[in-house]
Structures are given as C-alpha cells and as structure tokens.
Amino acid sequence: MKILKNIIVDGNHQKPIVTDVFYKPTNQPKKVVIFCHGYKGFKDWGPWNLVAEDFAKADFFFIKFNFSHNGGTIEQPIDFPDLEAFGNNNYTKELDDLKSIIDWISNDNTFKNEANIDDISLIGHSRGGGIVLLKANEDNRVKKVITLAAVCDFGKRSSTIGDLENWKKNGVKYVVNGRTNQQMPHFYQFYENYKLNEACLSIPNAVKNLDIPQLIIHGNKDDAVFISEGENLKKWNPDAQFKVIENANHVFNVSHPWKQNNLSQELKETVEFCFKFLN
Template sequence: MKYKINIIIFSLISFLSFGQEKNYTELDVSIPTESVTIKGTLLKPYSEKKTSLIILIPGSGPTDRDGNNSMLKNNSLKYLAEGLIAHNISTFRFDKSVLSYSKGDTQKIDSLIFDVFIDEAKTIINYFKKTEAYSKIIVAGHSQGSLVGIIASKNNADGFISLAGAGRTIDEVLIEQIEKQAPILKDETIKILTELKKGNTVNEFNPMLISLFNKQVQPFLMSWIKYNPQTELKKLTIPILIIQGTKDIQVSNLDAELLHRANKNSQLKIIKNMNHLFKEIKGDLSENMGSYSNPNLPIMKELIAIIVTFINEIE
C-alpha cells in the first residue's frame, strides 16, 4: 500500500510541476541612454501574435526592477509583472539609473535632476517602439514614477497607468507628510521649499531635516517641484487609468481624485485595503509597515484584474 501511495504522490508532484511550467520568456535587457545604461527584465509570452507591453517605472529612491532597495524588500513590481504575464501581457521593469552609478560617480550623482528620469523613460519607450514587436505600449508609473511616466508618455505611449501617484506638487506632499510626522518642523519645511521653488539653495536648517534637504538632494528637488502632476496629465490624449489603495500611507485618495479630475479620458479605481506596495492590509499601521519588508506577501489580485481589463479595452 505504501508503494502505491508513493507512486500517486510522485505522479501528483510531476503533474503540478508540469502545470507550473512558464509559458513566457524572461530576458535581461540593457538600454543605453544619455545618462547611463538602463538594465531591466522583459517578460514576454510565447506567442506569434503581438501583445501589449507595459513599461513599469519604479518609485522614489534607489529602487530596483522588483520594487526593492537595499533596506526594504517587498517584490511589489516583480509580482505585478508576473501577474500580468499570466494574462499574456508583456512587461519591462528596470532598475533605477542611480543603481548603476559607482561610488566614484560623484559628479553624476551630484548633478542628478528629475528630468534625467524623464529622459531615460522616453528612451526606454522609444527603444521598444522601434522593435515594432508590440501591439500597444502602455506606461505604468508607481509613486514618483507616476509623474515620470505622465510626462514621458506624451506623444509616445498608447496608454498610461498611475499606480499610487501623487496628484500634487512634491512640495505640497512633503509639507503634508512633515505635518503628520513632525508638526514642529512644518514651518521650517515650508520656508526651505519656498526658497527651492525660487531656485535658491538653503545652507542652514534643522539637522532633523538633513535627509530631506541635504545639499546633494536640493537640485533634484528644485527640478521636481516645477512639475504639477495635474497640469501634465491634462496634456495626455491617450486612455488613462488611475489606481489608488485605501490603505496607502504615503499617497492619499485625494491625490488620485485630483488626477482623475484633471483629465476626462481617465478612469479612477480605488482598491479597498490595498497599500502603497499593492499588498492587502486588514490590520493596523504596524501590519502596513511590516509589508514593506516582506518579500513573500503577494500583491492583490484585484489590481491585476483592473489592469488587464484596461489593457483589453484599448486593444
């Protein structure tokens, strides 16, 4: 009897392994830009027909193609790409360019501005357009990547998706965050941002704000502040999908609504219990924060379903 049971178990394992065999190719792709060579991963179905391609633009900080950085690993963008490829939608996700800089590239790091990210995104879009291998090219930007994607998509993409993207200028967002986390620093934050908006650097400020406003970061903030997401979104004439989660502690529903109002071609989808990293959160802030460093927690299936429906509508 034991022998027969082992045979059955072995057969079941073999069947499951066969059923989980990948039906897509996974390729490392390097794309030269004026600033640096962008490195990423392309997932493409085994199909003779052309499929839609979604270019996933990561959020702020030194974020890699999977949505991770050296401190926090959550695999948010990796799971998103894998979820989409299961519906025969190709994806390209990439490492932020700053991850390609060496420690000796101080000049590049010091001169980095927001426009560099926009130019890199445009180059990536044009790279895939020239291949003529895809039926549609859609840009999906997460968090900071939403604004990058909005601007890069103009006259370049067939559709745009905002994933937890801010609807206000970065100075407004920073002031709101400081007010919530350290109200005592709000007035000084406003003064610093006012000077940066004028194009003036600030040398002296409360050391508690050093991570936000150190000299290296200030030129980047100056270039970022000048872009208003609502103004830029109004310029798009392509289908737009705006997605926001109710458990997002970094971007509010208000931001999503402001983006939606800015362009009549947009759809707004609010996903209950989804946080900034597309994970389902049913508990408190502690659970939410814990998800930022949990690479095994899957993203919400509802997010995939909403994106797939959007892609099918514009095919």
C-alpha cells in the same frame, strides 16, 4: 515564459538604464507595458517580479527598469549602492530615461516578433505615476496610461519644498531610508532643475490635456500619498477610470523583501483591474 534580466539600455545621462523584460515567446506581437518604479524604489522591489510574470502570463510584453540615477548599479540593481547618483537624480532625468526605454523597444529588432510597438502602455507607481502621466501627455507612442498610488503634483513634494535656504547653502539635504538606514542625499540641483522646468513638469496640466484612456488606482489606506491625490487626478480628467482598492496602503499591502509566491489580495486586485483596462 522568457525572462531577460538586467539588460543594459543606454540613456542620455552617462549611466545605464538596467532593464528587465518578461513575455511568453509566441511569435505574435503582444501589447507592450512599461512599468516605472517610484521614489526610493527599484525594478526588483518587493513582488514586482511576480507582477511582471502575471503580465507575461496574460500575454503582455512587460518591461520594467531602474531609472539611471535611482541609486542602483549594474552589479547591484537592488537597493542603493550609488548614493551619489541618487543625489543627482531629478524629474527630467527620469522623463528622459523613460523616453530612452520607449525608443529602445520601438527600434530594437530583437523583439520585433514579440512586442507590438504600436500598442505601448505605461504604468507608474507613486512618483513614477507622475512621470508616466507627463510622458503619456507628450509622447504619442503611448496609447494608455495607468497610475498606482500616484502623486498628483511634484511642486508639493518634500523634494521641492522645506528649508530652501539651508539646502542651497549646504548644497545637499538628507532623507533617511527607514529600511536600509542610509542617509540618502538630495543635491540642490534637484530643486533648481524643478524650478527651471516647472511648466513642463506640471502633472495637473498633463492630466487635463490627456486624450488617451487613463486608469487611476489608489488604496484608501494610503498614508504616504493620500487618496485625495488620486481624486485630484480624476477631477482633472473626468473621463479617467478611478478604482479604489479597499484597505490597501501605499504599496498595496506588500513589502520588501517579499518572500511569498503570490501577491497580496490588494495587489492581485490591482493587477486584474490593469488587465481589464489594457484589454
């Protein structure tokens, strides 16, 4: 298996997109799967590397990356050394970053014998699920889309509601990261950017318009993004497949750091559903 870590992909927002690829070198073009992490997430969180290896073993060309403004850096792609970047992140930057990754794999000749650029699928976890649904609807290079514990509406999230008056006055509000104990800033630009782009950031509209295969996976014990959000996605696209993972929480019963060499039963089941759907 070939694993290339921390490749630098140039994006549109003055910060690098730090990217990994996992594949079995066979000189046969393989289906491309691009994975998007969620809010306060990163490409090396928990067992995402194990998940990537499983996809590569199953003959996929698997790409995962850090959004340019997720708070990581080239030197330290894990966790959040760059809180200034985190505070300046927003949904349209993440959509642009994902486009940059699709452009990169579509145009970079390095992997032309290994990656089938005519068969690109997206997988997104949590907030990343919302991002991949929007991108799948607007980019015809995407052939299939999978969401894991995805949000169904950006307008209802804490980053777009709350005490707007104080947020505007102070220019920033903070969210505590329970694991790292960091005070993570959200600059007011986040809200302004959302309002300015509200129509094209509508997940309900995107899902209703999807004309490619869609798989929705959600745990029935998710207390961060309730399963009702997955049910909404299914309601908006009755043709979508909807898989409920019994007893799974928001991260399918894994955590960071993940010291084990195998996945939780719930995440293993999730990955197997993905394989079936993509094949």
